Amino acid sequence: MTLKTPPLIKIWLVRLLLLAGMLVVATLIGFCTYLVVRLVMGANSQAFVGQGPQIVAPTSIPQPGITDSSLPTKTSEPAVAPLSQPTLTPWDGAGRVTMLILGLDYRDWEQGSQASRSDTMILLTLDPLTRTAGILSIPRDTWVAIPGFTHAKINTAYYLGEAHKLPGGGPGLAVKTVEQFLGVPINYYAQIDFDAFVRFIDEIGGVKINVPAEITIDLLGDGANTIKTLKPGPQVLPGEWALAYARNRKTSEGDFDRARRQQQVVLAIRNRILSLEALPLLIQKAPVLYQELATGIHTNMSLEQAIRLALLAQQVPEGNIKQGVLGKEYIIFGRSPDNLSINIPIPDKVNLLRDEIFATSGALGPLTPGSPSEQMAAEVARMAVYNGSRDPDLGERFARYMSEQSAQISQVGEAQQRYTLTTLIDHSGNPYTIKYLASLLGVRPSRIILDYAPENRLSVEVYLGYDAEGISLP
């Protein structure tokens, strides 16, 4: 009996945590909302059994309608449930954090398959330092190497992890596959069931979607009334409709259109949560929501992590959220050996998109302020200038010019040999100096040499070549 009537302080604690959790969601772009609601309420239940806040992710394919498995009397949880968490790179709390959102294939889910493919893969990333975020959708037909297996469509990674009972299960192999495909570390995953999605949207009063063109959607379930048509223009969609809108593939660009619509729904959820009227409503409904959603979200994120993330995420304005879809401009259509339609990624283009979303901002980026010459001067690199050109005065003139730019010229002299191409040697890592010199002298990348030797009294050596004879020093 006492378990059913928690002390008042616990109720307040739950509400406080819930509030914090809602902030996450608000900012971490939508889907995280689910996560936090579950996390917050999960902490309440788990507190009674003296367990930590770590969320448990069952290895088996989630079945809708399963009751809350975290209650203390439950012992029928899959034996490996607590151990099936993928071993992911933990978020350090300061740098970029990235989460893989997984949605399973409705056909597999409907048929009750033992293992399912993933139908949706969305990477969410957030950089706390620059208050920027990104969403990258990876279509299901993307042809990739799956660790431990041969090449296949990316949606089979989840299936293979489940079917082979790999450590970490489907989410673990899906995460590894995406990490290997894009090269970016992933800290968390969240797998969301259809029912949980629908229920949540309904609880927040639907999402406002600006439908760009008329579209026919197919609601879940059987019967003649499942086919609906959405007219163009802004409208509020209930959960079932929003899910159908996000799942639809029957448009001109199929999966790519779908990925864009999914991102549209994600941002709509975010906006809905951030709207003034939705948050109090959500908090009020939290206990009901938890009952509905607890079994519908599976993640490796702890409560503490979610709250930290929430507090950061709420500070990301919509304008700082970059969006990308690995659409047709990033792939080549092809056929797999078993004649399935596949998207063969074009590495250069995929990497460009990845860098646009993940690498153009963040703690791992340059923060030194100023113009290139100011940055160069700030580096205070001890520079030696050696003249390897046919112009006997070039070395002196160049050194004088660099001194005027506040460079630290330690040595000027003649090179021991003639150089056709100007060459730069960096002994201690001086990116701004090298960048400035390379730009000024037109040095080719093949003539930039990193010879890391911090004990060297010189930081950078410049060997002026024939190609530098024509430069004009302003």
Next chain:
Amino acid sequence: MGFSSVAQTNQRQANLDKMVAISEQYQLAVEDLTAGRYEIARQRLEWVLSQDPNFPGASQRLIEALAILYATATPTPIPTETPVPATATLTTTPDLQPFQDLLDSAHAHLVEGDWNGVIDTLINLRGMDPAYQVVQVDRMLYLALRQRGVDKILHQGDLEGGSYDLALAERFGPLDAEANNVREWARIYQYGSAFWGADPKTAVYYFSQVAAAAPYLNDGTGWTAIERYRAVLIQYGDKLASQGDWCNAEQQYRLALSIRVDQAVSTTADYAAYQCNPPTATPTLTPTVTMTPTPTITETPAPSWTPEPSNLPPATETPAPSMPATVSPLPSETILPSQPVNPSPSPTETTPPPVETPTPPAMPSETPIVTATPTPTPTETATVEITPGPPPTKKKP
């Protein structure tokens, strides 16, 4: 009382579940090892050891798996720099000491060649104060990202992760020649890998380049560039043979054999050669052919003998796109766990190619999508340039 009891029961149950799961994964790993699924075994054993570092036999098994998986990997050079302990710095502003400590710690990691340590430490520092010693932090991040990127590509088989690190480093300043070369190799490898199984001809094009420039570059699954090239040549040969293009198929097989002798491939190559130049049905020339040559006559080399090797079909048989049973290397028609390549290819060995033999549980059925237009004509091919040569070394002009 009740709360405590429930908690203890839960804890005991959790421990029991954990032991069961660890044992199960270990047993599965042993089975994987036996079946040659080394990569999967590695994943399981690493997990077992992460849960119980002393689990009997797990370390040994993991070493076995790794030895096979990474025998071809280039050994990671040991940093030659002697670790220098961070020197204490007196500051007049006590509040900055924690920041300075972090910076010193990052520097110590840099000297040790611990790139992850450098990056993690500096991220923490930036989380506390992004402006603290910003130029020095930028320089150290540039170096660490550059070095880690090269390490990932050359020594860890993490081509994408290495490329990403180098992209991050490049935001600070231009990459040097070595880093650029390494990234280019990874890039070409990625292109080849993208077409793996889907378009062998294009994959051959890319892997031929990276195999020439960096034959032992690997992708973390145990495959080296040279072995990928060999395997994809066989794939391409199989495809050509299935289309009846025996002469070109033979060329691919011969190229594969020039990398490593393989009896099965050799047999197939001979068969392709035979199909390419089949003997005529009539062993002797008729007077009409020999006596009345016309400009339109096709001179078919007709041996006076009829080759009848026991494993070849009769000479009169119409060339058919069926292959000898011994050759079906790659790609597999179904998704199968991969097996690493033999670590040290030698001219005499006859180890079969890294085929995927174990069969996983049946996949959910999937209907091919008919709306997609297959246009596998990469426009990037013309821009790809790579200069074969030895691995980059630091050098002075």
